[in-house]
Amino acid sequence: MKHMIPLLLCGVLPLATLAQASPSVSQEKESSQVVTTTLQALEQQQxxxxxxxxxxxxxxxxxxxxxxxxxxxxxxxxxxPLTMLGIEARTDEERRHYAELTVKQDYQRVEAELAFQREVNDAWPRLFPGILPVQDDESRLALFVRAECPPCDRKLTQLLATNRPLDIYLVGSGGKDEAVRAWAKKHNIPADKVKSRRITLNHDGGKWLKYGNGLMPVVLQQEGNGWQPAN
Incomplete structure (x- = not known):
């Protein structure tokens, strides 16, 4: 019997080792489940x-x-997302819903862009009096127009065809964004070019009186000695 005790102990040790290892495996499994649950929660929140x-x-x-x-x-x-869901709409009601969402968000975007552009325009005379704004280093043109002005419409068509960067100033807008939007819509100003700022829409704010020399329309171009007529 004395000789059997070591043998029994030898048989017991591996079982004890397994018993000690089991909590570790269980803890790893629980940790993995916690991580998975956390990631899923983050994905849902995102x-x-x-x-x-x-x-x-x-x-x-x-x-x-x-x-x-x-x-x-x-x-x-x-x-x-809105365009994709609208194109793949399953009902007319869905299509109308996504169309209206698109229009509302576009309206908010344009409102924000016009508000920011107005602040930029106001900042120029405040910071650099007497200097007409220069939008970037590319040779841009500044076009001053009025509503209901056939010569202005012809000049606009001509300049749009050149695809040059263009800053349009609407004289007589009264500072009303709605007047600028209505004018742009009536004259089919490319929305993508406005969004990329290839074309900017601006209130005149008295600039025409300073730089236009009484001409309507008038096109100005930046040269070595300042802004000069480019008609």
């Missing part, structure tokens, strides 16, 4: 934030993600 940024529900965002991975995503990979 999805919710992205959906809210576009005025969408989480369910609508999930459908957008599905469409992005499908045929529409391959055909049109650069579509924004």
């Amino acid at each position: 999805m919710k934030q992205q959906a809210q940024a576009w005025g969408l529900s989480v369910e609508e965002w999930e459908r957008y993600e599905q469409l992005k991975q499908g045929r529409r995503g391959l055909l049109s990979p650069g579509l924004d």
